[in-house]
Amino acid sequence: MDNTLIDKVKLLEDKYAQMGQDLHSYLDGLLLSNYLTYWDYIQVDTLLTLQNPKTDYPDEVIFIMYHQITELYFKLSLHELNQIANNGKEILPNGKDNGWKEKIDAKFLTERITRVNRYFESLTKSFEIMVDGMEKEQFLRYRMALLPASGFQSAQYRMIEICSTDFINLVDKDVRVNFENKNASIEELFENIYWNKGATEIATGKKTLTLKQFENKYGQKFIDLANEYKTKNVWQKYLSLTKEEQEHQPLINALKQLDVNVNINWPLMHYKSAVRYLQQNTQDIAATGGTNWQKYLPPRFQKRIFYPTIWTEEEKADWGKGWVETNVFKVH
Ligand code: HEM
Numbered sequence: 001m002d003n004t005l006i007d008k009v010k011l012l013e014d015k016y017a018q019m020g021q022d023l024h025s026y027l028d029g030l031l032l033s034n035y036l037t038y039w040d041y042i043q044v045d046t047l048l049t050l051q052n053p054k055t056d057y058p059d060e061v062i063f064i065m066y067h068q069i070t071e072l073y074f075k076l077s078l079h080e081l082n083q084i085a086n087n088g089k090e091i092l093p094n095g096k097d098n099g100w101k102e103k104i105d106a107k108f109l110t111e112r113i114t115r116v117n118r119y120f121e122s123l124t125k126s127f128e129i130m131v132d133g134m135e136k137e138q139f140l141r142y143r144m145a146l147l148p149a150s151g152f153q154s155a156q157y158r159m160i161e162i163c164s165t166d167f168i169n170l171v172d173k174d175v176r177v178n179f180e181n182k183n184a185s186i187e188e189l190f191e192n193i194y195w196n197k198g199a200t201e202i203a204t205g206k207k208t209l210t211l212k213q214f215e216n217k218y219g220q221k222f223i224d225l226a227n228e229y230k231t232k233n234v235w236q237k238y239l240s241l242t243k244e245e246q247e248h249q250p251l252i253n254a255l256k257q258l259d260v261n262v263n264i265n266w267p268l269m270h271y272k273s274a275v276r277y278l279q280q281n282t283q284d285i286a287a288t289g290g291t292n293w294q295k296y297l298p299p300r301f302q303k304r305i306f307y308p309t310i311w312t313e314e315e316k317a318d319w320g321k322g323w324v325e326t327n328v329f330k331v332h
Contacts, residue, residue: 054145059138061228068150071117071146074156080112081163085232088112103115106245109237113254116160120261127269130320131276139277148209151270152199155218159225164234165306167226170194173303194304198296208291234258235307255307263304264320271297 016023025196039045050068053060083089087104151157161170167186171179172194179189199211207215230236237256238246245251274293295301299320308316 019255040050053142055142057138057142059134060142062129062134063139063142066126067154069126070123071154071156073074073123074154074160077116077119078156078163079161080115081160081234084109084112084234084237085163085229102238103240106241106248109234109241110248110251110254111253113234113258117254117257117261120258124261124265125268127266130273131269133304134277138275143277148213150210152210153214155214155221158195158218158222161304161306162222162226162233163229164258164262166233167230169306169308170304172197186223186230187277190223190226193301198293200290202292210291252310255310259306259311263302263306264299267297267299267302268320271299 011155012026016026051061051064053064084104087102148300166174167189168179168184171189171192175192179192196207196211199208200206201208217266234255238251276299278293303316303319305311305316305319
């Protein structure tokens with residue numbers, strides 16, 4: 001037996017001894033256990049049982065799977081945001097972790113935000129699958145069997161927002177000034193969250209069933225998360241860096257890119273799909289429970305901005321404008 005192997009066995013012996021375990025028994029287990037397979041590790045069989053259309057229209061499965069793909073990317077984004085919040089856990093080669101870092105640095109923050117940017121850029125690029133990849137006639141039919149469900153009810157999407165910025169920035173822009181510098185509680189702010197506007201019936205001004213169900217299931221969870229992230233959302237982590245680190249240009253660029261990806265580029269591609277399927281001769285197709293999505297979805301109306309202080313007044317005033325004009329309405 002070569003020496004490196006003997007050294008490894010000694011290390012293993014130490015590892016198990018520390019827990020009062022006997023290495024011999026574990027080695028017996030290793031001799032008996034099967035080799036790992038791809039399908040077990042990735043859980044392919046389970047994954048492929050999760051697509052269950054409500055109708056017989058073949059394109060419905062594209063709609064389901066693309067939402068699932070999106071939710072997985074959202075989960076990856078939350079995985080990064082969670083590490084930013086908790087100062088990144090490092091796993092050492094012996095399988096132990098070194099506990100939490102005391103503080104993250106500009107390099108760590110830049111790298112993790114860049115990962116989230118990559119996930120969102122991948123989603124924005126692939127959104128063509130929704131925009132052009134389904135027959136409109138099929139979509140309009142099977143969509144009616146899905147009411148009142150809507151992507152609006154994606155909890156992970158809202159969690160990404162809560163983890164990325166101070167909660168005040170998610171308050172509806174028209175009433176936000178009433179809460180600024182007032183030390184309002186998360187509960188108060190949540191009453192005025194921007195997304196309420198997207199789920200209000202045009203005719204009655206009442207909350208839609210889509211929103212009521214969403215609030216019942218996730219309202220308290222969002223409030224708890226927002227309270228937890230008050231001091232550890234991305235912006236707060238940025239502010240915890242030294243002045244010098246805050247001026248690190250790649251970090252500022254990554255923050256700006258995150259703002260653009262989450263609050264302009266993805267929403268605009270998504271809006272483009274709503275225009276393609278739901279807008280006919282300037283009249284809405286009532287496939288979404290009667291919400292005023294045309295006045296709600298475009299980023300230039302919502303003006304959701306995670307990091308307002310890193311943008312100029314002009315940039316904020318033009319939020320989302322250029323893109324929508326050239327890409328959605330083909331104005332040049
Ligand atoms: C053909 C494809 C799609 C169409 C036509 C569409 C349409 C809409 C509409 C009209 C709304 C406004 C709320 C409502 O009336 O229900 C909405 C909201 C939303 N959808 Fe989609 N959607 C599509 C695909 C997706 C996908 C793939 C996702 C990924 C999870 C998604 C996530 C969302 C989210 C997060 C909102 C809330 C946006 C906000 O509050 O600003 N949608 N969608």
